[in-house]
Amino acid sequence: MSPKITTELLRQLRQVMKSPKYVQEPVQAYIVPSGDAHQSEYIAPCDCRRAFISGFDGSAGTAIVTEQHAAMWTDGRYFLQAAHQMDSNWTLMKMGLKDTPTQEDWLVSVLPEGSKVGVDPFIIPADQWKRMSKALRSAGHDLVPVKENLIDTIWTDCPQRPCKPLITLDLSYTGDSWRDKIVALRSKMAERKVVWFVVTALDEVAWLFNLRGSDVEYNPVFFAYAVIGLNTIRLFIDGDRMMDPAVREHLQLDSTLEPEFKIQVMPYGSILSELQAVGAGLLPKEKVWLSDKASYALTEAIPKAYRYLTPYTPICIAKAVKNTSETEGMRRAHIKDAVALCELFNWLEKEVPKGTVTEIIAADKAEEFRSQQKDFVELSFATISSTGPNGAIIHYKPVPETNRTLSVNEIYLLDSGAQYKDGTTDVTRTMHFGTPSAYEKECFTYVLKGHIAVSAAIFPNGTKGHLLDSFARSALWDSGLDYLHGTGHGVGSFLNVHEGPCGISYKTFADEPLEAGMIVSDEPGYYEDGSFGIRIENVVLVIPAETKYNFKNRGSLTFEPLTLVPIQMKMIDVNLLTQKECNWVNDYHRKCREVIGAELERQGRHEALRWLIRETEPLIRVQ
Amino acid sequence: MSPKITTELLRQLRQVMKSPKYVQEPVQAYIVPSGDAHQSEYIAPCDCRRAFISGFDGSAGTAIVTEQHAAMWTDGRYFLQAAHQMDSNWTLMKMGLKDTPTQEDWLVSVLPEGSKVGVDPFIIPADQWKRMSKALRSAGHDLVPVKENLIDTIWTDCPQRPCKPLITLDLSYTGDSWRDKIVALRSKMAERKVVWFVVTALDEVAWLFNLRGSDVEYNPVFFAYAVIGLNTIRLFIDGDRMMDPAVREHLQLDSTLEPEFKIQVMPYGSILSELQAVGAGLLPKEKVWLSDKASYALTEAIPKAYRYLTPYTPICIAKAVKNTSETEGMRRAHIKDAVALCELFNWLEKEVPKGTVTEIIAADKAEEFRSQQKDFVELSFATISSTGPNGAIIHYKPVPETNRTLSVNEIYLLDSGAQYKDGTTDVTRTMHFGTPSAYEKECFTYVLKGHIAVSAAIFPNGTKGHLLDSFARSALWDSGLDYLHGTGHGVGSFLNVHEGPCGISYKTFADEPLEAGMIVSDEPGYYEDGSFGIRIENVVLVIPAETKYNFKNRGSLTFEPLTLVPIQMKMIDVNLLTQKECNWVNDYHRKCREVIGAELERQGRHEALRWLIRETEPLIRVQ
Secondary structure, eight states: OOOBOOHHHHHHHHHHTTOTTTOSSOOSEEEEOSOOTTOOSSOOGGGOHHHHHHSOOSSSOEEEEESSOEEEEEOGGGHHHHHHHBOTTOEEEETTSTTOOOHHHHHHHHSOTTOEEEEOTTTSBHHHHHHHHHHHHHTTOEEEEOSSOHHHHHOTTOOOOOOOOOEEOOHHHHSSOHHHHHHHHHHHHHHTTOSEEEEOSHHHHHHHHTEEOOSBTTBOOOSEEEEEESSOEEEEEOSGGGGOHHHHHHTTTTSOOOGGGOEEEEOGGGHHHHHHHHHHTOOTTOOEEEETTSBHHHHHHSOGGGEEEESSOHHHHHHHSOOHHHHHHHHHHHHHHHHHHHHHHHHHHHHGGGTOOBHHHHHHHHHHHHHTSTTEEEESSOOEEEEGGGGGSTTOOOOTTTOOBOOTTSEEEEEEOEEETTEEOOEEEEEESSOOOHHHHHHHHHHHHHHHHHHTOOEETTOBGGGGHHHHHHHHHHTTOOOSSOSEEEOOSSSOSSEEEEEEOSSOOOOOBOOTTOEEEEOOEEEETTTEEEEOBEEEEEEEEOOSOOGGGOOEEEEEEOOOOOOOGGGOOGGGSOHHHHHHHHHHHHHHHHHHHHHHHHTTOHHHHHHHHHHTSOOOOOO | OOOBOOHHHHHHHHHHTTOTTTOSSOOSEEEEOSOOTTOOSSOOGGGOHHHHHHSOOSSSOEEEEESSOEEEEEOGGGHHHHHHHBOTTOEEEETTSTTOOOHHHHHHHHSOTTOEEEEOTTTSBHHHHHHHHHHHHHTTOEEEEOSSOHHHHHOTTOOOOOOOOOEEOOHHHHSSOHHHHHHHHHHHHHHTTOSEEEEOSHHHHHHHHTEEOOSBTTBOOOSEEEEEESSOEEEEEOSGGGGOHHHHHHTTTTSOOOGGGOEEEEOGGGHHHHHHHHHHTOOTTOOEEEETTSBHHHHHHSOGGGEEEESSOHHHHHHHSOOHHHHHHHHHHHHHHHHHHHHHHHHHHHHGGGTOOBHHHHHHHHHHHHHTSTTEEEESSOOEEEEGGGGGSTTOOOOTTTOOBOOTTSEEEEEEOEEETTEEOOEEEEEESSOOOHHHHHHHHHHHHHHHHHHTOOEETTOBGGGGHHHHHHHHHHTTOOOSSOSEEEOOSSSOSSEEEEEEOSSOOOOOBOOTTOEEEEOOEEEETTTEEEEOBEEEEEEEEOOSOOGGGOOEEEEEEOOOOOOOGGGOOGGGSOHHHHHHHHHHHHHIIIIIHHHHHHTTOHHHHHHHHHHTSOOOOOO
16 A cells, blocks of 8 residues: 655645635644544545545544644554555654644644634534634634635545435334434423434434435435424435435325424535524524534534533434344344355355455455345445454555455454344454464454453443443453454444444543443454454343342343354464353354354355354363 | 431521621522532541531532522442431432432522522632533523631631641651652643642642641641742741741751742741732743642632643642652551551450440550551541441441441451551451351452452553453442442552542543552442441552563553451352462462561560461362
């Protein structure tokens, strides 16, 4: 992977930063965040402005360009990738390391006195604006909104914003109708004495209306906003997709409805002016509920005294707790996904020794097997198919320049998942197709111990996920090892593969307590730069736990793995496992064999079934 | 314990809340925080205003009195105690429970429109003022400073503020001279471009000048402030204690010194006016460093643009990392403390069966044995000597009304510690003098497993203590049990038994990373209301750990127990321990026998030595 040459682009950007055509006064720095106007993690090509200006296309990163410098902040998952993709114009700021300055501190250290720092007010979340603006102001600088996105002005071949057809989801998938969801939302609004709720996150709009789209790769969402009043529903969406009879029927656009359930469809681009009108018409004490991560532009449309901002919206929280239809859908999706992976691993075992399978071929083959499954829609993220040293690049995606051939001498890490109409999957398995070294097995086993420690943890109702993070690291820590990423993230139900408000991380972000019905990933790892990467990831469902006692009647929770794919036994040093851990592996493999075995049988996939049976033999621990 | 009758006091308080003699405008609510003007946890009798008005004298709690209501916020340690000590005028607000409103939310729910809420600006920390003031303002109310403390106006027999002689500590105890500490502080100030540093916490003043006092029971501190400039040292302190030749010599008050080390002694009461003068004389860009927990009154003395506020001061952080002299002193103190406890437990074993030992007698006996040790100064906190159901009152202190007789039928919990001139101790042991039930042993063993999990944990340099908290709970959680307090707190070196900036808690307060040389407690517990309490507490030193590997060259840390007192084996269900845990107990007991045995021998305490030897026999686990 050779870095993108950005000298000319940076020259052009620095020019428009001073051009009266775009800025009222010259800006001495320009911030290019990762997101789009909805603060999405995965974005459409037209929104990949940070990748365009820098070359670094990982999922998280913020670029800041000043007259003299260009710097990129990203986290541990992307240190290697960013270093590879960016040319020498750029300084990599490794977030999470002790000596790395914050964006604010760095700006203050490099800017001349009284500087203006520009940013697109639609792209920057209000909470970030506030923090950044305060820090800059206290150092004598100003954060200023630049209406026209300056990257767009120099991006001559910027792609069009996508506007693809919608999919309607019936009750068998969603469990609740969009009317039920509106009613529940309005009752949350009434509790907080709020009269309007602004839906800005794309997955929240999709979930609320039981619609899906394909405007953004991997995330089945569509560009839209919604504004929900106590008696009003406004959906801001472009294109002729609202002409689709199935969508009209689903949203009952042509039915005679009670006025409070009548959906008014409005152009996507009219959100700001409509919201400003809402803001102007508020009575004293009326409040408008927005996420504190909504864009600065939309937040400013509501006068400050009328804003009710929360880190997580009621939709985000409701969406995280899956109902029975969603949970059953997720189970079905994970069974199909496991069938595809059993096929893949069986195929890889035969093909890898021939030396003809590259990372890209393996990833394509995984997609091929998944696409054979019922209700397959697309992948849920770019497949991480990485062998040997590429495995240490935590969010690696194989491209022709880096594409490595799988061999019997190197560890292979596959982190992949799909969108099925009934659910979203995300699974990582780390395999060896020859004979792993004792050291590789040792590291793998520590990671496995961490995976089990989280998966089998029992904890009180009301516990936040970040309190479980150290369980995943304890076995690694004992040997002086660790990994530089969180342990788990929320997973949507045929929605975004990363979603809030819960997760398992050492970063004590404001996560909401885990509740029965929530779905998260459990994915500890270990990475050795230049050598190999190991990660073991299941998607797990939070379920009530039976315990001997019940302190303060709080009740307890634990996890049930939804992912049912064998964990390669040849990578396990069984003598490093306790008997309890060994039993966990054997119980897990028994379940894989039963559930996935039955499905492989039903689909007539006999060779993969034989592979599964072999890979799920019980481990025996020699005491 | 019968509750304090507060009807008349509340009537008087509500009267002065409206009296033009004390308030410019009537206040509809008055806040009575726990602390003193230094935000101390332990306070002098003259500062026990919250206890005076409510009867509740636990170490943490905030009272708010409105025209109609009186409410008390406190945490899980004190739910039972507060309920016992307060009469029916008071509503107990159980912090940490889901349905308990915050003080702000509660005020907003009970106050009439446009209310004024009063508070003593010297008692409320600036960060609390800010949060409270903002919340009240957004609901149309006002937080107002009331200069004269309203409790003092009705507290006719309020005791005098203490002003006791000082103790000087030489280099053999402190390792660093006060001049060294001033130099180090000024270098931290220079790093942050700060020209003044205001020392408001009593233990920080004491530590900085290598002085100790006895103005506050249990905490060897004295009432004082300090203001350190780049070339100036001002110490604000009352009384003739500055006439003591030893103190004059120690502070070199009569020597010819470089001007930047010349200490100017000023009256305690002049701090506000002196600080206002400092604030008025600042040049542009000059900053004054204060803790964000300094009082609102002192913080306001510095104009906002000139303030540099941090949650932890450089003194707080430097003080937490003990140097070799301090660590060695702490070791000596813990050896002496263990000798006293071996004597006590040997004595209790003989006396308890006679039915003559009450909680108070046991506590007094513990103090007697401690006071026989060299350099004993006082206790480090009120001894928690509790048997049977009293053990479930987490911060119980026996008083005649509750005093229970120890027996062979109930669990006995002793949480006690002392101040020695070379260090501070804090140790909890839970014992049974008859035959514990299987259930009591089971619970004790879960607590022990948690204690060991923290004590034996290995973790990377830079880890914050809150990431270790769940290790202490895991064994309890597995059985549906838990405890409602944190797992550990920082411990001072002949200073406060509770100190920042590190700790081990599920509450993700802004703790600083653990560093070699820091000293914390490790004290998980289990409490069953109305039945018993269990806690096992050691003070532990953070030390470098040897690990097989060393990821990213970060290095690893672990803990070394400083407390060396046997853990009662009859309370342990050895079959619930893993072999590793069993080895930990045996290694720990071997060290107790070696180190404390040698000291008991040296002191000629042969009976206690025989007790120690018997109590440190190896546990044997039947597989």
